[in-house]
Amino acid sequence: MKEKCYETFLSKTTQDTINLGLRLANYLKGGDVVLLKGGMGSGKTTFMRGVGLFFKVREPIQSPTFIIIKPYNISKNNVFFKDHKLIHVDSYRLKKKSDFYDLGFNEIVNDKKNIIFIENPSNLMANIKAKYIVYFNINKNNNRIIKIFDKS
Ligand SMILES: Nc1ncnc2c1ncn2[C@@H]1O[C@H](COP(=O)(O)OP(=O)(O)OP(=O)(O)O)[C@@H](O)[C@H]1O
Numbered sequence: 801m802k803e804k805c806y807e808t809f810l811s812k813t814t815q816d817t818i819n820l821g822l823r824l825a826n827y828l829k830g831g832d833v834v835l836l837k838g839g840m841g842s843g844k845t846t847f848m849r850g851v852g853l854f855f856k857v858r859e860p861i862q863s864p865t866f867i868i869i870k871p872y873n874i875s876k877n878n879v880f881f882k883d884h885k886l887i888h889v890d891s892y893r894l895k896k897k898s899d900f901y902d903l904g905f906n907e908i909v910n911d912k913k914n915i916i917f918i919e920n921p922s923n924l925m926a927n928i929k930a931k932y933i934v935y936f937n938i939n940k941n942n943n944r945i946i947k948i949f950d951k952s
């Protein structure tokens with residue numbers, strides 16, 4: 801399938817990547833899914849820190865590698881996102897589809913109050929409809945090349 805359109809960004813610092821996450825979050829509503837793809841240390845969780853800033857998440861955004869699914873409350877002061885949750889998923893450790901059902905992933909995806917980011921989406925999630933796919937690459941200067949595909 802042909803990709804509709806994408807934009808490429810050069811991130812020279814951790815802060816650049818945080819700022820990009822903050823900007824992308826601005827375009828999201830409940831029910832949206834964003835996939836974050838790229839190698840270890842390429843900046844996916846760093847990008848999520850910007851997303852957390854946009855949604856005024858109070859706790860630090862950390863890699864959900866071991867818990868796999870981490871929900872965050874979104875600021876109650878923001879009327880639009882009242883009752884919504886930011887869900888940060890890392891399926892790196894996921895082995896079987898049944899593990900996913902056990903964690904309640906189906907209910908989470910079907911709840912239109914959730915805004916979902918998935919790091920390292922596994923092939924088990926191939927049929928999830930994403931609004932954006934973000935690709936992270938480290939170039940030879942240790943900068944990050946970040947491509948955002950709009951799939952909507
Ligand atoms: N331009 C940059 N953008 C993002 N991170 C950067 C940049 N420059 C340096 N870094 C550093 O690289 C590291 C990126 O780690 P991060 O946890 O975000 O990667 P990740 O893609 O989530 O990795 P993993 O696959 O292990 O979850 C951080 O320590 C960050 O400070």
Ligand SMILES: [Mg+2]
Nearest residue numbers: 844845863919
């Ligand atoms: Mg990570």
